[in-house]
Amino acid sequence: MFFKSDVGIDLGTASVLVYIKGQGVVLQEPSVVAIDKNTNKLLAVGEEARRMLGRTPGNIVAIRPLKDGVISDYEVTQRMLKYFIEKASGKSILRPRIVVCVPSGVTEVEKRAVIQASTQAGGRRAYVIEEPIAAAIGAGIDITEPNGNMIIDIGGGTTDVAVISLGGIVVSKSIKVAGDTFDEAISKYIRKKYNVIIGERSAEQLKIEIGSAYPRVKEQSTEIRGRCLMTGLPKVIKVNSTEMLEALEEPVTAIAEAVHSVLENTPPELAADISDQGMVMTGGGSLLNGLNKLIQDRTGINVRIAEEPISCVAIGTGKSLENIEVLEQNM
Numbered sequence: 577m578f579f580k581s582d583v584g585i586d587l588g589t590a591s592v593l594v595y596i597k598g599q600g601v602v603l604q605e606p607s608v609v610a611i612d613k614n615t616n617k618l619l620a621v622g623e624e625a626r627r628m629l630g631r632t633p634g635n636i637v638a639i640r641p642l643k644d645g646v647i648s649d650y651e652v653t654q655r656m657l658k659y660f661i662e663k664a665s666g667k668s669i670l671r672p673r674i675v676v677c678v679p680s681g682v683t684e685v686e687k688r689a690v691i692q693a694s695t696q697a698g699g700r701r702a703y704v705i706e707e708p709i710a711a712a713i714g715a716g717i718d719i720t721e722p723n724g725n726m727i728i729d730i731g732g733g734t735t736d737v738a739v740i741s742l743g744g745i746v747v748s749k750s751i752k753v754a755g756d757t758f759d760e761a762i763s764k765y766i767r768k769k770y771n772v773i774i775g776e777r778s779a780e781q782l783k784i785e786i787g788s789a790y791p792r793v794k795e796q797s798t799e800i801r802g803r804c805l806m807t808g809l810p811k812v813i814k815v816n817s818t819e820m821l822e823a824l825e826e827p828v829t830a831i832a833e834a835v836h837s838v839l840e841n842t843p844p845e846l847a848a849d850i851s852d853q854g855m856v857m858t859g860g861g862s863l864l865n866g867l868n869k870l871i872q873d874r875t876g877i878n879v880r881i882a883e884e885p886i887s888c889v890a891i892g893t894g895k896s897l898e899n900i901e902v903l904e905q906n907m
């Protein structure tokens with residue numbers, strides 16, 4: 577049976593989320609694609625392709641077509657997007673309107689490529705919106721009011737800090753420091769301190785389990801497997817949250833500084849609104865333990881993590897369809 581609906585897509589560096597009006601988030605998969613280099617055939621997309629990262633034979637490449645908040649391989653991004661739209665909507669949704677939220681760094685050409693991929697995948701009309709706007713809507717903020725709202729969206733590749741009022745971005749800053757940078761900082765630290773190389777996924781696991789941006793009340797520790805640089809053999813090491821605090825100091829400071837600089841450039845009326853209401857954090861990176869406390873400490877302004885930080889952008893993207901006229905005006 578066919579039904580009419582609208583579709584919102586968060587095309588992120590780390591993951592793609594698809595939101596269908598009336599159903600919520602129906603798909604959440606890593607933005608990874610596995611391709612056979614010889615035939616250029618798409619072998620796997622999403623979770624299945626992610627499992628292949630770092631484990632592929634010569635003819636197969638597992639790639640992340642979005643990197644550092646930009647589309648680094650746009651042909652593959654188009655194919656991935658088409659695959660996810662078809663997978664999420666099946667053949668059941670009749671020519672949906674599609675809104676895609678793209679990383680803040682994408683160019684006009686890339687935006688057009690995204691729109692084209694969405695219409696090719698069956699969209700009746702396709703739009704793109706800016707990430708901080710989608711994040712704010714998803715966090716339940718009424719962005720149409722003449723009121724200053726500060727959003728700190730920490731994704732995989734980029735952190736976007738923006739002040740929004742009357743449906744538009746007043747001041748913003750985007751830095752290429754986010755969840756992936758935390759992972760890299762952890763790998764670097766472990767390598768330096770223990771002479772052990774750990775994989776991308778192990779670093780992420782450490783970050784999620786014991787990562788810290790602010791001292792924890794109770795220290796946590798965990799074991800991780802890697803390869804010893806001295807012997808070349810696998811090795812298990814025990815790491816604790818205080819070490820993570822040290823490992824993550826540089827990237828978390830960079831985020832706190834970005835917030836500070838946006839506040840400095842915010843018109844006084846809007847700054848007063850933000851100071852009253854506090855700031856809102858979205859994106860998977862906002863779940864790093866203690867990051868909200870650190871920013872709160874540095875700015876003296878209350879920081880709240882949105883209710884569903886990871887799906888916030890997708891939900892906001894989907895909801896933005898309700899105000900499509902406003903969107904069209906701002907495009």
Ligand SMILES: Nc1ncnc2c1ncn2[C@@H]1O[C@H](COP(=O)(O)OP(=O)(O)OP(=O)(O)O)[C@@H](O)[C@H]1O
Pocket residue numbers: 586587588589590591592645679730731732733734735754755756780783784787858859860861862863864865885886889
């Ligand atoms: N519990 C957690 N603690 C710390 N980090 C987490 C947690 N859960 C997810 N993350 C991190 O969140 C990041 C992904 O966030 P998200 O899905 O919002 O990014 P994205 O929208 O794909 O990226 P971008 O906005 O840069 O395009 C990853 O780096 C992931 O490791």
